[in-house]
Amino acid sequence: MADQLGDLLVQKGFLSPERVEQLVLESKRQNMKLGQYLIREGILKREQLGEVLSEQEGKPYMDASAILQALENGGLNSAAKLSTFFNKPTDQLMGLMRTYRLIPIGKTEKGIQAVLVPPIDKNTLKRLRDYFKAEVDYAVTTEQDFSDVVVANFFNLETLTKAKEEQVVIREVKVTSLDLLATEASAETALNILFFDAAHRGATDIHFLSAPTSCIIKYRIDGMVQEMVQIPKSLAEEAITRVKVLSDMDIAEKRRPQDGQFDLVVENQSYSIRVATVGSIYGENMFLRLLYRRSLRTGLDSLGMLPEQVQAIREMIRKPYGIVVTTGPTGSGKTTTLYALLKEIYETRDKNIITIEDPVEYDFEGITQIQINPKAEITFSGTLRSALRQDPDVILVGEIRDEETMKTAIDAALSGHLVLSTLHANNALAAVARFMSMGADPMLVASALNCVMAQRLVRVWDAVSETYRGRLGIFEILPMDDELRKMISSRADIVDLTNAARRKGFMTMEEIAKIRVDQGITTWEEVVRVVGGGIQ
Template identity: 40%
Template sequence: TDVESILSDIEEDDVQIDEGEDMEVDLEREAAESPVIRYVNYIIQSASKDGASDIHIEPGDKSLKVRFRIDGVLFDAMQPPAKMAAAITSRLKIMANLDISERRIPQDGRIRCTVQGRKLDLRISTLPCAAGEKTVMRILDTRSISVGLDDLGFGESALQIWKTQIEQPHGIVLVTGPTGSGKTTTLYASLRQMDKVTKNISTVEDPIEYHLDGITQTQMHEKIGMTFAKALKALLRQDPDIIMLGEIRDEETAHTAIQAALTGHLVLSTLHTNDAPSAITRLVNIGLEPFLIGAAVNAVLAQRLVRKICEHCKQPAELNEELREFALMQGIEASKLMGGKGCERCRRLGYSGRLGIYELLVVDDMLRDIIARNPNVTEFRRLCCERGMVTLRQDGFRKVGDGVTTV
């Protein structure tokens, strides 16, 4: 069968479990005997090869589907026999040290493995559903931690301003956007930019996604009382210069972060808002006084990820009337609009990889006074634009005009 032919081609050493001390020793020997183990290895190996960020294993009444999320879009990857569903889930639970006998409640775990020389960290989540257990794995590739600020898609001016902001001696710098918009990557790239020799840099994260040399990283454990606020208060007794806080979720954490910023520390953190000005409103809604926000916040960076046109099949876009009108309205030369024809390198999609689009709000003295008066978000957004803020929409259109993405 197709599955058997796939299994016969998989090398036993293609996927190795790094956490050997937590695993049964027999697992390595089982790899030569169990087709399920070999097939799970094949799924992980294929996802890694295709550059997937997530693996979805979805059981149905009479089917089993495996999908990969690549550049933000889900694609069908393979369809193993439905009878393999429970065995695949059990194998993944063993790898993640989960309870294989518990199928009634969700479980979360972690798998560290090496795939053809690449170290991967998989965050696994199981969810009971009508046809069995759905499993989703987020793939954290240690290679992505080497990405620098220069590689993220910043315009030259925005990049220099951002570098200036993360070099300030104190204050709060926020990165905001929905889940999956690249906030953590931006924060990690920013931390890598900093001087770790003369600065004491610490983080509080949930979870710790990547390990950074020269930086003290603390894992939040809310179930045992290790909250963001409690960890942050402890960090402030550790003589920090720079603190990265995974997320500002509640009033206590926000107040502690504000006090840290106002007492000589640089605090980097994230929020979930649609744009940069809305981050100020969110802090007010959390329970902070507007005058404290104005005094402490230095800058807010809103961001999204867009797909990049494949460099191997990029060509001038086919211009219809709608595209011509768009180019005219945005002041873009129609001849600069590009598209991807589709090739083997990009799986015939015309896109390969992603880059950020950004909206950087720098809080100057005038905006601090305005924030202290607690303006509504619409008025505040207008004032920010008048002060020179480039919006997400504008930055996105600039990148369309540069021929790196599409409308």
């Protein structure tokens, strides 16, 4: 769109081609639309931009005063009046307006009349038609005109924007039973109750699962999913819309998967909420992961490793360079393990430490913590390259997700940095194969790897109360030595690598689990559930 707008500005003689090229780059640096940037800097008048946008879209231009007059004439000059007129929930309609920079101003026999801020593509118009179930006849306006109208008439819209940019704060919720959600409740109240209750129960996830006539709410607590309550389907739809607004997601898209994130504070405790939505046969489902932003208290000795494993990993992180990687499914404690390693390094050596995460899960004073944001083009690989120019000794990369991040991490390790990260693989030895399947050179992998770990969390059995209380880690730890490096370089298969590792004392997760069962720390049933079958 910037190119189209730039071409029109040149054609109309407002700016030279060279000047447009320069301004396009500058607006991108400021993360602003070109037109918005031109007006802010006083390079273009608002009406000049409106004229260009009108020609670009082939639609009339309406400035703020014209839009306000149209709303006044139709009696639509408040959020409540607008939602009543179009028969849409206020939160939902305000969210749509913010997402698509839209102001509906009336109806015609064929559909609705609206004002939109370009760029406007076919997908946008289709989603608006689907939402209003009518054709959309529109005029164009500038971002500044849009903001003026919103501030004058729809403060709720700005409140939603502010809520998205800041933190949602829940100080206290007086509720004795989640069954209250089955009666009348607003979306905001329902979410406050759920977040408050989930936080107090220690839940890591909240699931909204659409059913034919209701929505089932489930929590994941200590790794187990359990149904908590069923709520009206209409309430769930409004709650999902509110979460989408807070997470800067497309509220009109209810079929395709979407991901988002927002910050939450419950009774002075900070959380990052990861959001995932997807359409199902009964409606839209939503999955919320509650990541507790806490100060780190966990040390290596309290993770669940055997004493000899703690000693082995301590030796690996004393090395000045190389990669230490841990694997495991979501929610298996990988980030906690990496931060326990960082804590050990920080307390025993004077090092410059940088973390690159999505999101930052622990507050750690004295190190540099960076949260990635793909929408703002702040990626793992790009941030890792930048971090290498900031004189680091140790770098934590939240996850090696792609080939580019992997190769940059290997380069960092081989150029004198200690890199800690996570990887998706079933066990420690499979992580070695995973590097190769992502396109890494076996010789470079062999040279870079210091240690590979795999982990799971099992519930701890309390024999006195005969219930499970809390969870503990079960770990595979495979330090690299010359023989294993040589085998990796020559592309040895997993069976040969496993046999060589076992000759050096390597124990599989199943063998570690058996030790914990024999010690009475957990049960066979729990081990089979978490680690899998085949336990002897």
